[in-house]
Amino acid sequence: MSIIGQNIPHDSAKGHVTGESVFIDDMPFAKNELMVDFLGSPFAHAELISVDTSEAEKIDGIIGLFTYKDLNGINKFGPIIQDEHLLVEHLATFIGEPIVVIAGENKQAIEKAKKAIKLNMKELEPIFSIDEAIKKEQFIGIPRTIKTGDVESAFKTSEHVLEGTFIIGGQEQFYLESQASLAYPGENNSLVIHCSTQHPSEIVQVAASILGLNQNQVICITKRMGGGFGGKESQACHYAVMAGLVALKTKRPARIILTKDVDMQVTGKRHPFQNNYKVGFDSNGQINALKVDLFSNGGAAADLSTSILERAMLHSDSAYYIPNMEVHGKICRTNLPPNTAFRGFGGPQGTLNTENIIEEIANYLKKDSYEIRRLNCYGIDERNVTHYGKVFYNNVLPEIFDELHKKSDYKERFDSIKEFNSNSKTHLKGISLSPVKFGISFTTKFLNQGSALVNIYLDGSVQVSTGGTEMGQGLNTKIRQIVADEFSIDYENIRIMDTSTEKNNNTSPTAASSGTDINGSAAVLACTAIRDRLADFAAQHFSSPEEGIVKSKNNIVFKDNYVFDDRKPHKKISFKDLIPLAYRERVNLGERAFYQTPGVDFNRETGKGNPFLYFTNGAAVSEVLIDKFTGELKILRADILIDIGQSINLGIDRGQVIGGFIQGAGWLTSEELKYTDKGYLLSHSPTTYKIPNITDMPDIFNVEFFKNEENTVNVKKSKAVGEPPLLLGISVWTAVKHDLSFVSKNRVTLNTPATNEEIVMRIAEFE
Numbered sequence: 038m039s040i041i042g043q044n045i046p047h048d049s050a051k052g053h054v055t056g057e058s059v060f061i062d063d064m065p066f067a068k069n070e071l072m073v074d075f076l077g078s079p080f081a082h083a084e085l086i087s088v089d090t091s092e093a094e095k096i097d098g099i100i101g102l103f104t105y106k107d108l109n110g111i112n113k114f115g116p117i118i119q120d121e122h123l124l125v126e127h128l129a130t131f132i133g134e135p136i137v138v139i140a141g142e143n144k145q146a147i148e149k150a151k152k153a154i155k156l157n158m159k160e161l162e163p164i165f166s167i168d169e170a171i172k173k174e175q176f177i178g179i180p181r182t183i184k185t186g187d188v189e190s191a192f193k194t195s196e197h198v199l200e201g202t203f204i205i206g207g208q209e210q211f212y213l214e215s216q217a218s219l220a221y222p223g224e225n226n227s228l229v230i231h232c233s234t235q236h237p238s239e240i241v242q243v244a245a246s247i248l249g250l251n252q253n254q255v256i257c258i259t260k261r262m263g264g265g266f267g268g269k270e271s272q273a274c275h276y277a278v279m280a281g282l283v284a285l286k287t288k289r290p291a292r293i294i295l296t297k298d299v300d301m302q303v304t305g306k307r308h309p310f311q312n313n314y315k316v317g318f319d320s321n322g323q324i325n326a327l328k329v330d331l332f333s334n335g336g337a338a339a340d341l342s343t344s345i346l347e348r349a350m351l352h353s354d355s356a357y358y359i360p361n362m363e364v365h366g367k368i369c370r371t372n373l374p375p376n377t378a379f380r381g382f383g384g385p386q387g388t389l390n391t392e393n394i395i396e397e398i399a400n401y402l403k404k405d406s407y408e409i410r411r412l413n414c415y416g417i418d419e420r421n422v423t424h425y426g427k428v429f430y431n432n433v434l435p436e437i438f439d440e441l442h443k444k445s446d447y448k449e450r451f452d453s454i455k456e457f458n459s460n461s462k463t464h465l466k467g468i469s470l471s472p473v474k475f476g477i478s479f480t481t482k483f484l485n486q487g488s489a490l491v492n493i494y495l496d497g498s499v500q501v502s503t504g505g506t507e508m509g510q511g512l513n514t515k516i517r518q519i520v521a522d523e524f525s526i527d528y529e530n531i532r533i534m535d536t537s538t539e540k541n542n543n544t545s546p547t548a549a550s551s552g553t554d555i556n557g558s559a560a561v562l563a564c565t566a567i568r569d570r571l572a573d574f575a576a577q578h579f580s581s582p583e584e585g586i587v588k589s590k591n592n593i594v595f596k597d598n599y600v601f602d603d604r605k606p607h608k609k610i611s612f613k614d615l616i617p618l619a620y621r622e623r624v625n626l627g628e629r630a631f632y633q634t635p636g637v638d639f640n641r642e643t644g645k646g647n648p649f650l651y652f653t654n655g656a657a658v659s660e661v662l663i664d665k666f667t668g669e670l671k672i673l674r675a676d677i678l679i680d681i682g683q684s685i686n687l688g689i690d691r692g693q694v695i696g697g698f699i700q701g702a703g704w705l706t707s708e709e710l711k712y713t714d715k716g717y718l719l720s721h722s723p724t725t726y727k728i729p730n731i732t733d734m735p736d737i738f739n740v741e742f743f744k745n746e747e748n749t750v751n752v753k754k755s756k757a758v759g760e761p762p763l764l765l766g767i768s769v770w771t772a773v774k775h776d777l778s779f780v781s782k783n784r785v786t787l788n789t790p791a792t793n794e795e796i797v798m799r800i801a802e803f804e
């Protein structure tokens with residue numbers, strides 16, 4: 038039986054439970070190690086006139102205080118647009134924006150220093166909301182448009198037209214390990230930075246640039262993260278460079294670990310959106326035209342906002358064929374920490390906006406929203422071209438819709454909910470199905486590349502290193518399975534090495550759900566090259582002209598820890614025994630391979646092309662119960678059907694699906710970011726920011742994988758599973774909206790998150 042698809046426990050399952058797994062702050066302290074922290078701006082928008090560190094310098098245990106003037110390189114960076122400063126020069130643009138880096142021997146000294154530093158600042162008028170930014174024309178990047186057909190003339194011929202505005206809230210990544218880095222100085226101004234990051238190569242690039250080093254002088258090592266969820270894609274960098282700065286200046290190891298509260302206050306989150314829409318449809322609910330204006334709240338700097346907006350625009354079709362469609366997008370500049378990647382990367386916001394519109398149409402026509410969805414779903418041979426001109430191949434959505442509709446007893450439950458709601462005085466129920474069509478690949482072409490290094494040692498054991506990082510998603514386990522499968526040897530013989538820029542250079546972030554796709558594919562290429570050389574050697578080894586067996590590489594088989602010539606399979610040799618023989622014949626037993634995703638090409642100027650290698654599709658049906666008096670929400674049942682091709686690891690993928698669904702549901706129903714009117718985040722800890730917990734799980738939870746044998750485009754016939762399931766959580770919110778349609782005589786306007794508070798207020802307003 039192949040190791041692919043097996044339920045191998047997560048690489049760190051035991052270590053995470055026993056505590057053996059090493060995170061940055063578990064690394065042993067060096068004798069002369071320094072603690073690093075920073076003093077940030079107390080104002081969301083202020084001029085920095087001067088900084089006086091003279092009193093702080095005198096504090097016992099304070100070793101260094103650094104401002105932008107101490108940087109040897111360029112105090113300018115950013116993943117796409119270089120518009121961020123590591124340390125404020127003259128203008129602070131959000132609360133907590135770092136001004137002074139503090140190096141000390143203990144926490145007490147650092148806390149004292151923070152109080153002793155004198156900041157002379159002049160407060161300026163801040164902007165926090167999308168409305169204010171639009172009014173003051175504060176935007177980041179350029180306005181974007183993607184369109185097909187002719188919406189204006191299509192609206193004229195539409196039977197019905199609905200317009201509205203929809204507000205989508207942000208979300209904190211809530212990884213359990215806060216931003217963390219540990220930097221060691223080396224000879225000749227070199228640095229080794231251990232960092233909890235999804236993007237080790239960015240740490241190297243930015244550290245080198247800001248600290249005035251060559252990139253070959255900096256190594257970034259990422260053993261693992263205690264969660265990333267997008268929050269460590271571009272924003273681990275700031276703290277890594279601070280540690281690097283201190284290590285370089287003091288020649289002592291330097292560690293920075295943010296507290297949860299500070300982390301939540303100063304790092305970016307999922308982008309809030311505010312969208313205007315206009316939709317034209319007929320009396321069956323068939324959509325003829327859709328126009329949306331997306332406005333995201335980018336925060337104070339660009340970060341990844343332009344790519345995130347692009348993905349939101351590319352997902353504004355959700356799962357539907359809309360012949361006339363126009364999507365506009367703008368990023369608003371505000372005085373909040375720069376918003377950043379979060380599982381789904383704009384895709385959830387674009388999809389949710391359209392799913393809200395579907396519920397609106399259903400409400401308006403007094404129909405079951407499922408019917409509207411099924412009717413508008415992309416077709417197989419026709420009605421299958423997206424608004425950006427890509428043909429949607431291998432569309433399994435109609436099958437998923439039908440199968441899940443049946444499996445979840447949707448119809449019966451829909452009818453019994455009507456019954457329940459007309460009888461119950463205290464509670465309301467709602468049900469809804471929402472689909473997922475998530476595009477896989479980075480929409481930025483050059484990021485679709487990966488490398489892997491595979492080395493075999495003389496006892497037949499194997500090491501593999503890739504540019505991918507482990508954040509809990511199980512990448513390491515999957516890579517080990519892939520390599521084991523390639524040589525057909527035991528999983529235990531494969532060891533995955535710490536991700537390091539010394540082994541894999543110029544890597545892409547582990548993001549866009551393509552970690553396994555890209556790095557797994559590169560690992561396959563490396564294994565193939567070695568296997569090819571081993572086969573050549575084995576062919577020689579097994580050849581015997583006297584038996585009429587001429588040397589033939591193509592007859593060599595690797596199977597179940599053995600290697601043989603299929604013309605005389607009984608004379609097999611174990612993989613372990615073959616390796617030292619091959620070594621003695623000077624066979625190269627290591628390979629570094631490179632992979633580039635084929636076929637992806639999207640033209641930003643025209644808004645047309647092929648941004649994705651394929652789509653991961655699925656759907657969820659959620660049934661929710663609301664207490665009319667408290668707004669308390671309970672997910673009674675959730676049924677999920679998702680196509681992830683041939684799963685590489687069923688247990689891990691199941692975990693991704695369940696976790697994603699719940700994380701999505703949390704975003705839309707309980708996680709609320711509350712700020713003061715000065716821009717200070719009030720919900721900056723687990724006590725004030727409510728993520729779902731075990732009691733928020735659906736009472737009945739059915740997760741199934743759709744059988745898709747046709748999928749051959751990706752490594753081991755698998756499909757990416759990391760981000761797509763988050764969008765399944767949208768069904769919980771659409772179910773709440775369905776719920777409220779029973780109490781409203783008119784339109785149900787519901788924003789996100791639909792917290793208990795929001796729900797009671799809506800009920801009060803409707804009744």
Ligand code: MTE
Nearest residue numbers: 264265266380509510548549550551552759
């Ligand atoms: N799962 C866990 N446990 N922890 C994480 O931080 N991040 C998600 C997803 N699943 C995450 C996770 C995000 S945002 C992405 S892009 C993918 O994992 C990245 O990993 P992959 O490409 O290897 O699936």
Ligand code: QUE
Nearest residue numbers: 116117344348382478479480481548549
């Ligand atoms: C999805 C993603 C990312 C993306 C595009 C996607 C992503 C990411 C970038 C990106 C783009 C340009 C850069 C850069 C990164 O694009 O995670 O450094 O210069 O980092 O469709 O997840």
Ligand code: MOS
Nearest residue numbers: 267379380548549
């Ligand atoms: Mo995931 S948001 O692409 O890190």
